Amino acid sequence: MSGDGLVLRAEDATLGYGGRTVVEGLGLDVAAGEILVVLGPSGCGKSTLLRAFAGLLPAVSGRVLADGEPVTGTSADRALMFQDDALLPWRTARRNVELALALRGVPRGERRAAAVRWLDRVGLGDAAGRLPRELSGGMRQRVQLARTLAAGPRAILMDEPFGALDAQTRASMQRLLLDVLADAPATVVFVTHDVDEALLLGHRVVVLGAAGVAAEFPAPASRDEVLAALGARTKEVV
Numbered sequence: 001m002s003g004d005g006l007v008l009r010a011e012d013a014t015l016g017y018g019g020r021t022v023v024e025g026l027g028l029d030v031a032a033g034e035i036l037v038v039l040g041p042s043g044c045g046k047s048t049l050l051r052a053f054a055g056l057l058p059a060v061s062g063r064v065l066a067d068g069e070p071v072t073g074t075s076a077d078r079a080l081m082f083q084d085d086a087l088l089p090w091r092t093a094r095r096n097v098e099l100a101l102a103l104r105g106v107p108r109g110e111r112r113a114a115a116v117r118w119l120d121r122v123g124l125g126d127a128a129g130r131l132p133r134e135l136s137g138g139m140r141q142r143v144q145l146a147r148t149l150a151a152g153p154r155a156i157l158m159d160e161p162f163g164a165l166d167a168q169t170r171a172s173m174q175r176l177l178l179d180v181l182a183d184a185p186a187t188v189v190f191v192t193h194d195v196d197e198a199l200l201l202g203h204r205v206v207v208l209g210a211a212g213v214a215a216e217f218p219a220p221a222s223r224d225e226v227l228a229a230l231g232a233r234t235k236e237v238v
């Protein structure tokens with residue numbers, strides 16, 4: 001991973017699709033190297049916010065900034081990681097990671113060793129030659145994490161990345177993410193529905209509502225307070 005994390009900022013940003021507003025007047029700052037977790041009821045715009053930071057969705061009004069510059073499109077600096085398995089099925093784990101290295105401009109002769117180093121880092125050095133279908137769901141998510149990190153992003157936008165995993169695998173992925181980030185700090189915006197995951201990972205937890213950030217809890221956040229804020233938003237949506 002190169003350099004420090006990006007500073008992300010939404011400045012009075014209104015986000016939506018085709019004339020329909022999802023989030024209005026959002027103000028949100030994410031510090032370099034911060035892990036910000038976003039909670040909120042289904043449909044409140046969490047993924048929409050990630051898309052805006054990724055440069056996939058322009059703000060209807062207001063601004064979205066990365067290191068003070070308006071975000072106008074996607075960039076290798078800002079990686080998106082989803083719950084869905086987005087690995088190329090015909091490429092081995094190693095060759096999936098090599099693709100990220102190629103896109104980053106790593107010379108061909110260095111890619112193989114670098115890919116294996118990343119797979120080692122996520123505990124999959126031995127599985128480098130396997131195809132995605134020969135890996136468990138948790139292993140595939142680890143390959144995805146290796147591939148995301150190998151691309152050298154300065155911000156990682158994570159949309160419920162561990163949502164489909166069983167509790168034990170999920171817990172080990174959470175620890176792995178924290179470990180890897182300790183070595184190579186990037187800014188992380190992490191969307192989840194799981195309050196315990198939010199409390200474990202977040203340097204700060206925000207609850208998103210239609211009018212932007214409805215509540216904000218720096219770590220260590222109180223579980224009861226976060227649940228109460230979330231409950232209030234959910235009632236609003238229902």
Ligand SMILES: Nc1ncnc2c1ncn2[C@@H]1O[C@H](COP(=O)(O)OP(=O)(O)OP(=O)(O)O)[C@@H](O)[C@H]1O
Nearest residue numbers: 017018022040041042043044045046047048049193
């Ligand atoms: N591509 C799209 N075109 C039109 N509307 C969309 C599109 N993507 C999302 N929406 C709508 O925008 C709103 C916010 O969606 P978003 O996916 O950001 O919510 P979310 O908070 O991430 O939800 P969840 O927790 O269920 O994943 C929803 O009402 C959704 O239907």
